[in-house]
Amino acid sequence: MRLIRLLLLALQTLPVVQGTSMPQHATAMPINQLADLAHAAYEKSMEDLQTRSVRVRLGRRQYNSCTRDNIKVRREWGSLTKTERSAYISAIQCLQAKPAFTPESLAPGAKTRFDDCRDAHQPDASRSLHGKLPHLASPYWGWSKIAQTSMESSPIFDGSDTSMSGNGSPIPNQGEIFLTGVHGSPGLYLPPGPGGGCVTSGPFQNMIVNLGPVNLPLAGGTTIVNNDSLAYNPRCLKRDLTTSIVQEFANASSILYLIMQHNEINDFQMHLQGTPDKGDLGVHGGGHYAICGDPGRDASVSPGDPAFYLHHAMVDQIRELVSTLPGPFCYVYL
Numbered sequence: 001m002r003l004i005r006l007l008l009l010a011l012q013t014l015p016v017v018q019g020t021s022m023p024q025h026a027t028a029m030p031i032n033q034l035a036d037l038a039h040a041a042y043e044k045s046m047e048d049l050q051t052r053s054v055r056v057r058l059g060r061r062q063y064n065s066c067t068r069d070n071i072k073v074r075r076e077w078g079s080l081t082k083t084e085r086s087a088y089i090s091a092i093q094c095l096q097a098k099p100a101f102t103p104e105s106l107a108p109g110a111k112t113r114f115d116d117c118r119d120a121h122q123p124d125a126s127r128s129l130h131g132k133l134p135h136l137a138s139p140y141w142g143w144s145k146i147a148q149t150s151m152e153s154s155p156i157f158d159g160s161d162t163s164m165s166g167n168g169s170p171i172p173n174q175g176e177i178f179l180t181g182v183h184g185s186p187g188l189y190l191p192p193g194p195g196g197g198c199v200t201s202g203p204f205q206n207m208i209v210n211l212g213p214v215n216l217p218l219a220g221g222t223t224i225v226n227n228d229s230l231a232y233n234p235r236c237l238k239r240d241l242t243t244s245i246v247q248e249f250a251n252a253s254s255i256l257y258l259i260m261q262h263n264e265i266n267d268f269q270m271h272l273q274g275t276p277d278k279g280d281l282g283v284h285g286g287g288h289y290a291i292c293g294d295p296g297r298d299a300s301v302s303p304g305d306p307a308f309y310l311h312h313a314m315v316d317q318i319r320e321l322v323s324t325l326p327g328p329f330c331y332v333y334l
């Protein structure tokens, strides 16, 4: 516990942005502070497990006991070895090669076991993937690392054989993307990236997206709307990697500000999810719209992009950090 107390004292001096204005771009210092925070949370979790097991709920009437012997460590993609990255990619491709469990009568567009994860866009999204790959400790995408470099140069999106594939083919002169406002709010314009077309590199370059689009904002300001979210609509995987979005909304300062400066669960949730009508995507939206493309930009079917799970594993990590630290959120994250 001493480690946590020392860390909290240090974090009280963090130069995170106060108030509701947009956090500034990342510097090396917040990156290090975020890493220290994650390490302290890891140490505390392992310390807790040394003296007792932690009972966690898996689902209805299903429980598991976490111990030091069965705990799995989820790591940032860039810290995995190439062999480990290849193993994860193979696991996803395995799901994409197997027929869906979902009956065709229920979801005509669900053709593969990967498509069975279509409902994964919910809190703890990795749980859906974990149900299909129980041996897997899903890695995460450290947004703040990319916020210091670029999407295309990161080991997740560099298009190499050990990446989650790269950008879409370039489409010149794309217009801005317009996110429709909710409850009468004016909406939000986002800049296009340098891609936009079909993904042409890496392990998922020939992947077929089966489900959607449902509500897909397009570059140029229009939106495709389709009420049949379960229809079969095979097409290529598209991306429009947009570094400026992750730099603005999901940098290390943004994440630290979210974790350390919100004492009310509603405030925390709003800053996590974002308030587009106020021009804020939140750290969660920052990751989503930095991937962009189809289905990445379409909230209802965004789990159809294999990078989705690395993005949402980062959301899981934030929730884990918040619940591990002593403070207003005194509950155990399940």
Ligand SMILES: [Cu+2]
Pocket: 121, 284, 288, 312
């Ligand atoms: Cu999401």
